[in-house]
Amino acid sequence: MQPFDYFSPKTLPEAVEILSRHNGDARVVAGGTDLLLKMKGGRLAPKAIVNIKRLAELRGISETSNSKLQTPNYHLPITTIGALTTLEELRRSPIIRERYPSLCDAANTMASVQIRNLATVGGNMCNAAPSADLAPIFIALDASAVIAGPGGERRVPLEEFFVGPGKTVLESGELLASLEAPPPVGPSLYLKHSPRAHMDIAVVGVGLAAQLSGGVCESARIVLGAVAPVPLRVRRAEAELIGGPFSAERIDRAAKIAAEEAQPIDDVRGAVWYRRKMVEVLVRRGLTAIGGIEN
Amino acid sequence: MPKFHLSLTVNGEARELLIDPRRTLLDVLRDELDLRGAHRGCDSGDCGACTVLLDGKPITSCMILAADCDGSTVTTVEGITPAGGLHPVQKALVEKGGIQCGFCTPGMVMAAIGLLNENPNPTEHDVREGLAGNLCRCTGYKKIVEAVLSVEESKA
Incomplete structure (x- = not known):
């Protein structure tokens, strides 16, 4: 060193x-x-x-009342997850378990307990690995990055936080203070494809969130990890679902479109064709689970 | 490069050290404090041989700068071994044949203690998950898992 x-x-x-x-x-x-x-x-x-581990203001998971009246479920609190929250704290948090179980699912797939006791939510974001497990699911949950810097605090939708592998919108002098997650609009899920259950990064990760009302899809977010330079929202696939019945046919079409929208590379963990195929499989599997639809 | 003044409580004893800020916690334990129980395996957080408890929680000591641990409490395998005897987890590993070459054993012991502190009645799944970050190249996992489960049984 x-x-x-x-x-x-x-x-x-x-x-x-x-x-x-x-x-x-x-x-x-x-x-x-x-x-x-x-x-x-x-x-x-x-x-x-x-x-930055001595900065108390970057610690802890808390709920605050929601003042953004235009957001869905505005009567429910916003959850703030301090950047220093460890992966182990995240997966054990009663607030996260109850309100955002998909975040626990994502944290459960990561590393070992020894690493989860050190690694932080903020680090997983700022390291900006295309395969970061928490990024797709936080974006699916419509989280924002709260950034502290010389000019005070600013908020960026997490979707816009990542610029490329290892690169974020953080400017010189800035650091990620916390993530803010709005009240969940409906069920969400994180699915990870990896040859091992632990101690391995994703070949493909998929974060999904949907708002369903009487079998109709009001909103949907589909976010892919490890198949593009940044965590990738596949908007054409989302559009295929929104406004119509959450049917097996539409889910199948959305899964195929998501695979087209992915921009994977060949590497030691998987070939382009394989990653695309796995995107289709995971998106179909996840949306089917979300809809509770029988295969 | 200026030295860093590090205060640590190691195995119950307060320690004050002047260290190079580049040293990891594992470097300091092994090279400055002569505590060689935590082993250097991969030196990249994958093998778990360097597992110690930092403020009661199992961590890979190769993956944290010692300076970042300033003011913390560290427990190594030396700190859990009673004079002239063995900790129940160590005893169980011996009795169940959960040790082969022994290189991974201190890390396994510390990970198992970390697990049992949080969850005194783990299932086999819990034990396998709790030890997922500890590699045994002799691949004696079955006996190790049986040993950790037997500690739980002997308490009940």
């Missing part, structure tokens, strides 16, 4: 000041499970490391 200056700020403004001062040469460390691996491998050599 190359030498670096180590900082452990106690307040958010102090952290922002240190990051701004280093103008992009500093890296934030939370869990460190992605960062340390890159630094040990020589793929990353930051001039400064900013440990």
Whole structure:
């Protein structure tokens, strides 16, 4: 590892000041499970490391009343998930289990308990791996990124947070403070295809959320992981479902369209044709489960 | 590169150290504190041989900077072994034949203790899930799982 200056700020403004001062040469460390691996491998050599684990305002999962009257279920609270929430805290949280069980499902598929006790929700987002398991499901749930920076706080729909592999909209001096999830509009699901049950990244990940009313699909979000440079919302597939009956035929068509919209690459984990096929299979399987439709 | 002043409680003892900020917790335990129970296997968070408890929770000590642990409590396999005896998990591993070459064993012990602290009555599925991050290259998993389940039985 190359030498670096180590900082452990106690307040958010102090952290922002240190990051701004280093103008992009500093890296934030939370869990460190992605960062340390890159630094040990020589793929990353930051001039400064900013440990943000002492920032109390980035911790915890809480509910606040919803002031956005235009959002569905506005009478229900918004859930704020601090960037420092570990994957293990996420999957064990009573709030998350009750309101967003699909997030628990996603966290359950990730790494080992040893890594889940270190790795954070914010790190999974900021590392911006195309295969990040939490990204597709958070986007399907319409979450927003709350970003702290020199100019104060700003919010970005998580869908727009990712720019490319390892790249996000975070500017120099900014850091991810939390994710905000609006009240769920209906059932949601995360499905992961991976050769192993644990300790492996997704060949394909699919985050799904739908609002169904009397068998009719009012809204649907289909988000794919590991098959594009960023977590990918497949809007043509969503449009196929919205406004019509949530039938096996429409689900089948949406699954096939999702496979067309995917932009996978060939790599050691899967070939392009295989990833497309798995997108179709998982989207069909997940939507079928969401609709409770008999095969 | 300036040294980092690290305060840790290791196996119940307060320790003050001046360290290179690049050192991982595993480096510090093994090389500064002479606690060699946590083993360096993959050094990338995959094998679990370096598992210790950080503030009571099992973690891979190779995947965290020691400086990030400032003010924390660390328990290594040395800290759970009573003088002249064995912890119930260690005893169970010996009795059930859950040790072969022994390289993975300290990590297995710490992961199992972490699991049993959270869940004193695990199912076989819980044990397999709790030990999913610990590789045994002798592939003696069946006996290891049986051993951890027998600890639970002996308590009941």
